[in-house]
Amino acid sequence: MQPAENTRAWLLTYRDGVEPSLRSGGHTYDDVLSSHYSYDSNVKNCEKIRPGDIVVLWDTSNALGASVVSSVTSGPGKKRMRYCPNCGSPRNIRRRSEKGPFICELNRGCGHRTMHPRYDWTDLTVYSADYEEAFLPLSLNIPKEQVHAACDNDNKRLSIRGLSWQRFSNLLQDAPSAAVKRTLDLHAHRFTKSIDFAYPQEPPGGFSSVMARARIGQASFRAKLISQFGSVCAFTGPSPLATLEAAHLYSYAAVGLHHEHGGILLRRDLHSLFDQGLIRVSSAHAIELDQTLLDYPQYALLDGKSLEFKPNRAMQKWFETHRTQHSEQGWSTQISWS
Structure with missing residues (x-):
């Protein structure tokens, strides 16, 4: 763009x-x-x-x-x-x-x-x-x-x-900088569209006030992961930065801290499935899918695939904890991981 x-x-x-x-x-x-x-x-x-x-x-x-x-x-x-x-x-x-x-x-x-x-x-x-x-x-x-x-x-x-x-x-010529430029252009374009867009006829709607907890330092955590891994989804490989989220390897809701070596970059849909325990990482650094995902070709291709990087010892322990907790809950049972 x-x-x-x-x-x-x-x-x-x-x-x-x-x-x-x-x-x-x-x-x-x-x-x-x-x-x-x-x-x-x-x-x-x-x-x-x-x-x-x-x-x-x-x-x-x-x-x-x-x-x-x-x-x-x-x-x-x-x-x-x-x-x-x-x-x-x-x-x-x-x-x-x-x-x-x-x-x-x-x-x-x-x-x-x-x-x-x-x-x-x-x-x-x-x-x-x-x-x-x-x-x-x-x-x-x-x-x-x-x-x-x-x-x-x-x-x-x-x-x-x-x-x-x-x-x-025009000064952003190298590949990483060019990717940043495209991502920012996309964000700015979408934001402008969201402001300028108007319904021909306003549907019923509105807002209610809610109390919510904001994750302090989430943007810095994501920035650190981008610096560490580049624009790469840990499961699928190179992806546009706009599609990648910072995924914790542990329950941030329970801990409330951004641990070093405690995160990876994942595509948004894969992040959600990982948080729910429907995708895990084996001790051999391979992706394991819940049976319910094997009916979907785009996900079935990931089953048994190796990670895009070799996790260090700290990350291996986080993956092991993730496997253990979700195994105790059962493959298809959702727990509060995020």
């Missing part, structure tokens, strides 16, 4: 690990690379990010990941701002080194230098752009100049910069 000319995209500066005193406001955010990006009304373009937009996160040197925004929330907040003691400006007073003086660079300066800027709290709006569902890690060695050239403006200091998705897509 070619990126649409009107695809909206943003380059977001992710500053995890940067000493707060080097930032213009001396303020930290609760950004999580694989799930959400936080910012406030002092940041240019703060009101422009919206659901369906593609975001690329980078640390001013490397592209770290990309995703499609699923929601944007906002609310009142406070921020401790740093002010120039000479002209009173709260913007662009920063230090260029960890121990150097703060310099007021408003409109190229009042130029005042000080080791003791003034601090005060100010009311503002805080935003959080959530993109956990579609997040994909990137490991790109793209020259900074090319990244800047793909942006819509020349202001390199902006934390949120408009990005030409078409120009940036």
